[in-house]
Structures are given as C-alpha cells and as structure tokens.
Amino acid sequence: MSTLVAPRPQGTRRPNTWxxxxxxxxGVACLVVFLPFLWVxxxxxxxxxxxxxxxxxxxxxxxxxxxxxxxxxILQAAGRSALVGIxxxxxxxxxxxxxxxxxxxxxxxxxxxxxxxLAAQVLPPAVLVFPFLDMAFRLRINDTLAVVVIAHxxxxxxxxxxxxxxxxxxxxxxIEEQAMVDGLSRFAAFRKVVLPQVAPGIGASAIFxxxxxxNDLFYALILAPGNAATLPVRIAGFNTFRGxxxxxxxxxxxVSIVPVLIASFFIQRRLVRGISGGAVKF
Amino acid sequence: xxAVHLKKVVKKYGEVGAVHGIDLELQDGxxxxxxxxxxxxxTTTLRMIAGLETVTDGKIFVGDLDVxxxxxxxxxxxxxxxxxxxxxxxxxAENIAFPLMARGAKRSDxxxxxxxxxxxxxxxxxxxxxxxxxxxxQQQRVAIGRAIVRQPKVFLFDEPLSNLDAKLRVExxxxxxxxxxxxxxxxxxxxxxxxxxxxxxxxxxxxxxxVICQQGKPVEVYEHPVDTFVASFVGSPxxxxxxxxxxxxxxxxxGGAHLPIESSHFGETTLGVRPEDVILSVGGDEGIGGIVEIxxxxxxxxxxxxxxxxxxxxxxxxxxxxxxxxxxxxxxxxFRESKLHLFGPDGRRSG
Numbered sequence: 338m339s340t341l342v343a344p345r346p347q348g349t350r351r352p353n354t355w356x357x358x359x360x361x362x363x364g365v366a367c368l369v370v371f372l373p374f375l376w377v378x379x380x381x382x383x384x385x386x387x388x389x390x391x392x393x394x395x396x397x398x399x400x401x402x403x404x405x406x407x408x409x410x411i412l413q414a415a416g417r418s419a420l421v422g423i424x425x426x427x428x429x430x431x432x433x434x435x436x437x438x439x440x441x442x443x444x445x446x447x448x449x450x451x452x453x454x455l456a457a458q459v460l461p462p463a464v465l466v467f468p469f470l471d472m473a474f475r476l477r478i479n480d481t482l483a484v485v486v487i488a489h490x491x492x493x494x495x496x497x498x499x500x501x502x503x504x505x506x507x508x509x510x511x512i513e514e515q516a517m518v519d520g521l522s523r524f525a526a527f528r529k530v531v532l533p534q535v536a537p538g539i540g541a542s543a544i545f546x547x548x549x550x551x552n553d554l555f556y557a558l559i560l561a562p563g564n565a566a567t568l569p570v571r572i573a574g575f576n577t578f579r580g581x582x583x584x585x586x587x588x589x590x591x592v593s594i595v596p597v598l599i600a601s602f603f604i605q606r607r608l609v610r611g612i613s614g615g616a617v618k619f
Numbered sequence: 620x621x622a623v624h625l626k627k628v629v630k631k632y633g634e635v636g637a638v639h640g641i642d643l644e645l646q647d648g649x650x651x652x653x654x655x656x657x658x659x660x661x662t663t664t665l666r667m668i669a670g671l672e673t674v675t676d677g678k679i680f681v682g683d684l685d686v687x688x689x690x691x692x693x694x695x696x697x698x699x700x701x702x703x704x705x706x707x708x709x710x711x712a713e714n715i716a717f718p719l720m721a722r723g724a725k726r727s728d729x730x731x732x733x734x735x736x737x738x739x740x741x742x743x744x745x746x747x748x749x750x751x752x753x754x755x756x757q758q759q760r761v762a763i764g765r766a767i768v769r770q771p772k773v774f775l776f777d778e779p780l781s782n783l784d785a786k787l788r789v790e791x792x793x794x795x796x797x798x799x800x801x802x803x804x805x806x807x808x809x810x811x812x813x814x815x816x817x818x819x820x821x822x823x824x825x826x827x828x829x830v831i832c833q834q835g836k837p838v839e840v841y842e843h844p845v846d847t848f849v850a851s852f853v854g855s856p857x858x859x860x861x862x863x864x865x866x867x868x869x870x871x872x873x874g875g876a877h878l879p880i881e882s883s884h885f886g887e888t889t890l891g892v893r894p895e896d897v898i899l900s901v902g903g904d905e906g907i908g909g910i911v912e913i914x915x916x917x918x919x920x921x922x923x924x925x926x927x928x929x930x931x932x933x934x935x936x937x938x939x940x941x942x943x944x945x946x947x948x949x950x951x952x953x954f955r956e957s958k959l960h961l962f963g964p965d966g967r968r969s970g
C-alpha cells in the first residue's frame with residue numbers, strides 16, 4: 338500500500354506539535370476512559386460488602402471472586418466465544434473478500450449493493466432472532482455453537498464485506514491486469530496479487546468482526562442459553578435472582594476484555610492503517 | 620509475416636461504440652505505434668489485444684492463433700502499463716521473475732535469466748529492493764524488465780513514458796527502441812504524443828473516434844496526410860491549414876490574398892503547408908505580404924507567428940535566416956510549392 342503513510346524510520350521522533358494543553362486534554366480523556374476499568378479491576382478483588390461501600394479507599398484484596406468465576410466455567414465459555422469468533426471471522430473474510438472484490442470491480446448489484454449490504458444492520462436484532470430460533474429448532478441445532486455462528490455471520494459478514502470494498506477500490510486495477518497478462522488466471526491474480534495488497538484491510542476487518550462476535554449477547558442468549566453459552570451469556574448469568582454478583586461480574590468482565598486488548602495491541606498499527614486506508618475512500 | 624492481426628474488431632460499451640470495426644496487420648518484428656487524441660480508442664485496441672477487454676465483434680490473431688476468446692495469460696504477450704503496475708509486495712527480482720514463475724518455473728531456474736535482464740537494464744543493484752523504494756525511472760526499468768524476461772511474441776506498451784519527466788522520457792525512448800531492435804520482438808505502443816510516435820515507430824497508426832485514419836511509415840504519414848485531422852495532428856508546430864477557394868490556378872485566402880498555385884482543382888479547398896515550408900523574406904514583391912506577430916527562438920531555429928490579412932500562419936525559420944525579421948515587421952511570405960497539401964471541403968486529401 339504505497340499510497341498510505343510510510344512507517345517512519347526508527348529513532349526519529351515527530352516534533353511535539355500538541356504542546357502542554359494538548360497533553361492535558363489527552364490526559365483527561367484517558368482518565369475518563371480508564372477510570373471505569375480501574376474500578377472494575379479493583380472490584381474484582383473486593384468482597385460484596387466492600388463493593389457496596391463507596392467511601393472505602395484501602396482494602397485487603399481477596400481472590401474469592403476469581404475463584405468463583407473460574408469454577409463457574411467462565412474460561413470454557415471464553416473458549417466457546419473464541420471458537421465462535423474465529424469460525425465466524427474466517428468464513429466472513431473468505432466470502433466477504435470475494436464479495437467485496439466483486440462489488441468493487443464489477444459493480445455487482447449496482448451502486449445499491451455498496452451500502453445496501455449494511456441494510457440488515459438497521460433492523461433490530463429481535464426481528465431476525467426468532468426466525469433463527471425457529472430454524473434452529475427445526476434443524477435441532479438450538480443451543481449449539483453452530484447456530485450462534487450462523488447468527489453472527491448475519492451481521493459480521495456484511496460489515497467485513499463493506500469494510501473491504503474501499504480497500505479493493507484503492508488497490509490499482511492495473512496490477513491485477515498485469516498479473517493476468519503475466520500468466521495468472523483471474524482468480525489466481527486475486528489470490529496472489531490483489532489479496533496481499535489488501536492484507537491490512539483484511540487484518541483490520543477480521544479484528545473488527547471478531548470483536549463484534551465476541552461481544553454479542555443478544556443472539557447468543559436466545560439461541561444458545563444452556564450448555565453452549567458464550568462468554569457474554571455467562572457474564573449476564575451473574576445477574577441472579579438474588580441480585581447482581583458484582584465482584585464476580587467484575588472478574589468475568591476482565592476475562593472478556595483481555596483477549597480483545599491483546600489482539601488490538603498486536604495489530605494496532607495495521608488497524609489504524611486499515612481504518613484510515615479504507616476511510617479515505619468512502 | 621503477420622504477428623498480430625485484427626479483423627473488423629468492434630468494441631462497444633453498452634450502446635456506446637469505442638472502436639468501430641478496425642482492420643490492422645502488425646508486421647513481425649516491427650515497432651507499431653497507435654497514436655491519437657484521448658478517447659480515440661487506441662488504448663481500448665491495445666487492451667483488446669492483451670485480452671483485458673472483451674471484443675464485441677471481429678477477431679484477433681496473434682501469429683496463427685485465434686486469441687479472441689482466450690484469457691490474457693494464454694496469448695503470449697507482455698505489457699507495460701503507464702503507472703508501471705509493479706507488484707508492491709514483491710522485490711524487484713521477484714517482480715521480474717513473476718511472469719516466469721506464474722507459468723510454473725522454479726526460482727532456482729530463473730535466477731540466471733533475472734540477472735541477465737537486470738544487467739541489460741542496469742538495475743542489478745536494485746534487485747533486492749521493493750518498488751516503493753525506487754524512483755519513477757527505476758520503476759519503469761523494472762516494468763520493462765518484467766516485460767522482456769519471458770521473450771513473448773508481442774510487447775504491448777500503454778503510454779509507458781508519460782509519467783516520466785521530459786529528459787528521462789527522451790532517454791528511455793531511445794533505450795526502448797534499442798532494446799526492441801536488439802530483441803527483434805514485435806511491439807505495439809500506444810501514445811497521445813505524436814512526437815513519440817514519429818521517433819519510435821516503424822509503422823504509425825493514427826486513430827480518431829474509434830477508426831484508423833491512416834497507417835504507414837512515419838515519414839509517409841508526415842508527408843502525405845490523408846486528411847486535415849492527420850495533417851494537423853502529426854508534426855510540431857502544427858501544419859498551417861488555410862481555408863480558401865481555388866479558381867483557375869489561383870488560391871484565394873478567406874482574407875482576400877491571392878496565391879498562384881498549380882492545380883487542376885476548383886472550388887472550396889483547405890491549403891495545408893508545414894511551418895518549415897513557409898519561406899520568409901524581407902523586401903521585394905515576391906509572394907504575399909504578412910505581418911510578424913511573435914518570434915519564439917528555440918536555439919538553432921525560431922517559430923514565427925504571422926498574420927496575412929487576418930489569417931494566422933506559423934513558420935519555422937533557421938535562426939540564421941532571421942536577419943531583418945522582428946516583431947511587427949512586414950515580410951514577404953512564400954510557400955515551397957512541391958510541399959503543398961490540398962484538402963477538399965470534406966477534409967480529405969485532394970492533391
């Protein structure tokens with residue numbers, strides 16, 4: 338992607354054009370964002386009574402919440418969520434990239450498809466969930482990961498496709514034409530020459546799609562509330578008839594945040610390039 | 620022998636026609652240049668030869684093979700695009716090796732060939748670099764290297780020099796010609812620059828609005844343009860085209876000036892005269908009177924803009940012949956009679 342900003346050579350620093358006021362503003366913004374995280378982090382080490390005492394500053398941390406959460410099978414639920422996310426994203430990227438290529442190069446479906454593909458996002462999930470539930474019962478796949486994957490595909494795939502259209506628009510057409518003259522079929526040119534050019538976009542859209550799937554509560558709760566419950570469903574389970582188990586919930590929330598943070602950290606540069614690279618074209 | 624043969628080739632986009640049934644035979648080993656203003660169908664024609672555009676009607680042959688419905692990869696051609704179209708994720712060496720490897724060669728087998736091509740184009744030190752680390756001229760060389768590495772039947776060039784600066788363009792032009800002569804491979808080159816077409820081509824094909832106006836050796840096209848479009852398109856500065864009427868061996872300008880002319884024609888005529896065939900002198904009563912408006916000195920020669928009773932005219936004069944000629948001066952204007960072109964009211968050549 339030579340049109341995008343080239344990485345700066347190491348050892349050079351951009352001059353600080355923000356100055357003190359800018360740094361202060363950023364500091365305040367960080368505080369606003371991070372304070373709830375800090376509260377959740379501390380909360381996961383507090384007992385129930387300590388959590389209900391807002392004046393409490395110092396306390397003896399205890400691991401009871403974490404023990405409860407782990408015993409409740411939250412890690413298995415996280416594993417199921419990861420599995421659902423990975424399968425959903427894999428299918429979405431393979432099919433979405435081909436769809437996006439087709440829409441970008443052949444104007445498949447006319448200009449309406451370009452944005453119309455997102456139309457399903459406008460519908461409340463409740464409209465779609467009952468047909469899904471009915472289908473799941475008939476096929477006897479209710480309360481399985483399969484039906485969750487199918488439901489997640491309904492919103493992850495359009496988003497991934499839409500996201501990638503801009504990347505294919507930005508990839509010069511001549512390069513794949515060159516590859517075709519140089520001896521590749523159209524599909525081989527797509528695979529070997531076009532896809533590498535949109536790799537940042539695929540990485541960014543994959544993470545984006547994974548987070549959408551990972552965070553979904555609504556479909557998972559209705560389609561697979563039992564043995565196949567995903568992480569958000571389990572977290573919601575801490576809202577019991579005896580009230581919200583805040584401590585355990587704090588620990589469970591952290592379990593759900595950490596993988597997303599780690600993934601974002603490793604591809605943050607690609608993510609930024611991806612989002613800006615795609616955004617320019619819309 | 621014919622290397623590429625287009626038979627009544629038509630290209631339509633929906634209802635709009637881009638190429639209207641052209642017939643073209645490209646001779647083996649020759650450098651053919653398709654030239655014309657933008658929108659004339661020259662690039663479309665080239666892309667149809669490459670297989671990047673479908674053919675609406677007609678047939679295309681490469682050698683004896685009917686390639687009309689073949690994929691680009693099966694046509695045994697190579698192409699250089701205007702923006703070079705280097706693979707951004709591959710190094711220079713991998714870019715050059717691509718056409719060989721895409722056809723199943725192993726990297727170890729092609730190494731020698733890559734080095735040979737790189738040496739010929741003087742890009743050996745760049746082999747390990749990525750395209751974005753190269754200058755425009757270097758990228759151009761890599762693109763040419765990739766085109767010649769496989770020794771195809773035909774080279775296709777789509778305005779490959781137009782992204783280079785003027786000096787580099789002239790250098791690369793010479794190099795391209797030298798390379799093509801050396802390899803003896805048939806080449807088709809598209810450009811809108813008539814000067815490039817004149818200097819490069821063995822055969823020049825002038826196109827306009829999806830049809831071929833004229834084809835032939837550059838000197839033929841220059842000296843015997845078939846119509847006023849070709850006459851004014853080829854040559855710089857442009858040919859003077861003067862509207863007037865011929866009657867009994869005399870050509871009368873729209874402005875009223877008379878010029879004796881040997882011609883059996885009568886009626887409305889456009890008189891074409893190349894700027895270098897306009898002869899200026901000071902004093903005497905030969906020829907017709909004109910006023911010098913502007914003189915542009917180009918070093919050895921000068922372009923002189925004149926007015927003859929309201930008709931504008933351009934002359935190219937040796938700098939040494941400028942004595943006594945300056946802006947605002949009245950000069951006598953004559954035309955080299957053997958070099959006059961006459962065009963009928965429809966713009967076609969009449970004599």
